[in-house]
Amino acid sequence: MARAKNAKTPKGPLVGGREMGRVLITGASAGIGAELARVFAKHGHKLALVARSEDKLKVLAGELKSEFGTDTILVPADLSTAKGVTAVVAALDKRKAEIDILVNNAGVLEVGPFCDTPTEDLMNLVNLNVAALTRLTSLLLPRMVERRFGRVLNVASLAAFQPLPTMAAYAASKAYVLALSEALSEELRGTGVTVTALCPGLTDTDMVAGVKARSTTAASMPSILISDPKDVARQAYRALMAGRVIHVPGLPNRVSAAWAQVTPRWLTRTLTGFAARRTDWSKRV
Numbered sequence: 181m182a183r184a185k186n187a188k189t190p191k192g193p194l195v196g197g198r199e200m201g202r203v204l205i206t207g208a209s210a211g212i213g214a215e216l217a218r219v220f221a222k223h224g225h226k227l228a229l230v231a232r233s234e235d236k237l238k239v240l241a242g243e244l245k246s247e248f249g250t251d252t253i254l255v256p257a258d259l260s261t262a263k264g265v266t267a268v269v270a271a272l273d274k275r276k277a278e279i280d281i282l283v284n285n286a287g288v289l290e291v292g293p294f295c296d297t298p299t300e301d302l303m304n305l306v307n308l309n310v311a312a313l314t315r316l317t318s319l320l321l322p323r324m325v326e327r328r329f330g331r332v333l334n335v336a337s338l339a340a341f342q343p344l345p346t347m348a349a350y351a352a353s354k355a356y357v358l359a360l361s362e363a364l365s366e367e368l369r370g371t372g373v374t375v376t377a378l379c380p381g382l383t384d385t386d387m388v389a390g391v392k393a394r395s396t397t398a399a400s401m402p403s404i405l406i407s408d409p410k411d412v413a414r415q416a417y418r419a420l421m422a423g424r425v426i427h428v429p430g431l432p433n434r435v436s437a438a439w440a441q442v443t444p445r446w447l448t449r450t451l452t453g454f455a456a457r458r459t460d461w462s463k464r465v
């Protein structure tokens with residue numbers, strides 16, 4: 181489905197005889213979101229990219245335009261507020277941009293003891309990882325159901341499968357994303373709309389660089405356990421288009437997710453608690 185380099189009049193893939201609508205990707209200015217944008221562009225999709233850093237979005241859109249001829253709308257916004265989310269949908273409506281694929285990728289991580297984390301940082305995490313994802317899905321999903329086609333990719337995490345002391349709010353937010361995605365995938369059965377939860381393990385992005393900067397224990401993590409964001413994005417695309425409900429990229433991560441699902445909760449939280457107590461989060465960035 182990839183377009184020729186420097187294609188002059190790009191056309192997206194077809195669905196039911198019509199050209200597929202745009203792919204809306206949140207958190208597209210960096211990391212997994214930027215790689216997802218590259219994968220969708222390579223497959224000929226039109227894009228709408230959201231993040232706060234307009235400059236980074238412009239650079240990415242320029243790259244995708246010259247490489248694949250991608251038609252991209254930029255919607256710079258802070259999704260941690262309800263106003264930011266509704267402004268994105270209003271901007272898309274103004275451009276008459278139909279969203280056939282929604283990628284809820286924007287997210288933040290807070291590490292360290294809960295009591296040492298500023299309340300506002302915790303609330304920012306909940307607002308972005310949980311509230312923005314829910315609001316955007318709620319605003320766009322009914323339109324997909326009406327058109328009888330749609331794909332939603334919710335970026336959860338391997339952290340969704342277990343409680344993680346010292347990443348308590350983050351893991352809880354991702355458990356919400358996973359549970360919401362699974363429930364919606366059943367609610368939407370037969371509608372032509374599918375929901376996929378992507379559950380990556382540690383992936384080499386700024387988010388992980390931030391964790392490594394906070395802790396020598398995290399910094400000594402073997403590189404074999406850290407995924408390449410390009411690979412995560414490629415796998416995510418395949419899982420989404422195939423309508424898979426849950427995708428965990430990478431064999432070690434799949435083993436870890438499977439283990440968490442068959443282990444009694446008391447044992448999982450005891451082990452993650454033990455690991456957390458051995459982690460030094462004393463450095464602040």
Ligand SMILES: NC(=O)c1ccc[n+]([C@@H]2O[C@H](COP(=O)([O-])OP(=O)(O)OC[C@H]3O[C@@H](n4cnc5c(N)ncnc54)[C@H](OP(=O)(O)O)[C@@H]3O)[C@@H](O)[C@H]2O)c1
Pocket residue numbers: 206207208209210211212213230231232233234236257258259260285286287288289308335336337338379380381382383384385386387388
């Ligand atoms: N990296 C990992 O190990 C890993 C593992 C599992 C799951 N994940 C999940 O994967 C997703 C992407 O993570 P990543 O590692 O790619 O992170 P990243 O490199 O830090 O990128 C985060 C993206 O979210 C955007 N963002 C942050 N706050 C925002 C806000 N208030 N409004 C709008 N956009 C905002 C950032 O753009 P601006 O700063 O320009 O706004 C950026 O584009 C997250 O949901 C994360 O939880 C990551």
